[in-house]
Amino acid sequence: MTKRKLAILGSTGSIGTQALEILTNADGLFHITALSANNNYKLLAEQANRFKPETVILANPKNRSEFKKRLSYSPDKIIYGNDGLDNFATEGDYDVLLNSLVGFAGFMSTYNALLRSKRVALANKESLVVGGEILTKMPAFKQGNLIPVDSEHSAMLQCLVGEASESIQKIVITASGGPFKDYSRERMSCVNLEDALNHPNWDMGAKITIDSSTMMNKGLEIIEAMWLFSLPVDKIEPVIHPQSIIHSIIEFVDGSSKAQLGPPDMKVPILYALTYPDRVEYPNKTLDYSKTMNLEFTPVDFERFPCIRLAIESAKDGGFKPAILNASNEIAVERFLKREIRYIDIPEIIESSLNNIESNKEITPLTLQSIDRETRAFANTLLK
Ligand code: MG
Numbered sequence: 475m476t477k478r479k480l481a482i483l484g485s486t487g488s489i490g491t492q493a494l495e496i497l498t499n500a501d502g503l504f505h506i507t508a509l510s511a512n513n514n515y516k517l518l519a520e521q522a523n524r525f526k527p528e529t530v531i532l533a534n535p536k537n538r539s540e541f542k543k544r545l546s547y548s549p550d551k552i553i554y555g556n557d558g559l560d561n562f563a564t565e566g567d568y569d570v571l572l573n574s575l576v577g578f579a580g581f582m583s584t585y586n587a588l589l590r591s592k593r594v595a596l597a598n599k600e601s602l603v604v605g606g607e608i609l610t611k612m613p614a615f616k617q618g619n620l621i622p623v624d625s626e627h628s629a630m631l632q633c634l635v636g637e638a639s640e641s642i643q644k645i646v647i648t649a650s651g652g653p654f655k656d657y658s659r660e661r662m663s664c665v666n667l668e669d670a671l672n673h674p675n676w677d678m679g680a681k682i683t684i685d686s687s688t689m690m691n692k693g694l695e696i697i698e699a700m701w702l703f704s705l706p707v708d709k710i711e712p713v714i715h716p717q718s719i720i721h722s723i724i725e726f727v728d729g730s731s732k733a734q735l736g737p738p739d740m741k742v743p744i745l746y747a748l749t750y751p752d753r754v755e756y757p758n759k760t761l762d763y764s765k766t767m768n769l770e771f772t773p774v775d776f777e778r779f780p781c782i783r784l785a786i787e788s789a790k791d792g793g794f795k796p797a798i799l800n801a802s803n804e805i806a807v808e809r810f811l812k813r814e815i816r817y818i819d820i821p822e823i824i825e826s827s828l829n830n831i832e833s834n835k836e837i838t839p840l841t842l843q844s845i846d847r848e849t850r851a852f853a854n855t856l857l858k
Contacts, residue, residue, distance in 0.1 A: 481508035484574035519544035588614040595747035597623035606701030628743035629721035629734035646723040648715040693785020780821040801849035802827035
């Protein structure tokens, strides 16, 4: 592989730090041209000093002078503020953009990078959940420039190499079930923040850990898969697989299935997204078949996990519903993290937002942004 230019948005988060760990050990794969962080200026400065990108972006400018003092080299550009972050995908220098921003805030970067026909390694699933209708119509998407980093979607992509899309009968998307997979509804009503932040298999950021526990994460991933692989939502079936060894399964029209396996480790899908369609040598952990290993599958209980049901319904309704679902979920999770609402209030806020907000405008980046703002404002007024 020739050395390509990589920009990482959200480099201090879970995906960003693991990507940099890979690149530390696989020196020569990429030249890093830009790193960005929202608040964590200390880690951003450390990363910048190590990788010396030409551009560094600090979205929250509050600690700008403290940040600058920590830099041991002079980048060509230091950008502060959210507008600068949004503009980077349009103006910045890169071949591949790793978008690991959290939430709908990441959409414009995906959109702007695809407008320039750049490769996007997408860890920001909300880009597709909210804006799938827009992104999948873009020529760059049709040319295969949007590569998923999400482990399930990476698994699907890996199973589909060499297969025609008409051969897909259905996709089985696996879910760990999170920490509350065996909880009754009564027990669920007593869940606190510390319980919800404690995921059994995956080490992830706070937002996605909560989304995993409510199974909203799987709901968002079903919508993400629907857009990525152009399938109706009822052809994507979630299943609980507590070991997180099989990352997803494609069932083909002849009855055969392919699955992708590995220990739960995001470095595998991150690396694959960066090097796709090539595979490069890297010492990731592998499965140990010399020990007994059980793989279990159980169906999803949509009664105990209303968030995944709401996500599937919003995908069926289409239009702005997935955008409303996503925005109200972002606010509900944020408020739960601030201890403003109870755990079981999260689906209530989402359902109420879906029932109360509507728009029959055409879907564009601007109308998506306005429905996103409207939903956030509404979701913030609930249960006050
Ligand atoms: Mg995932």
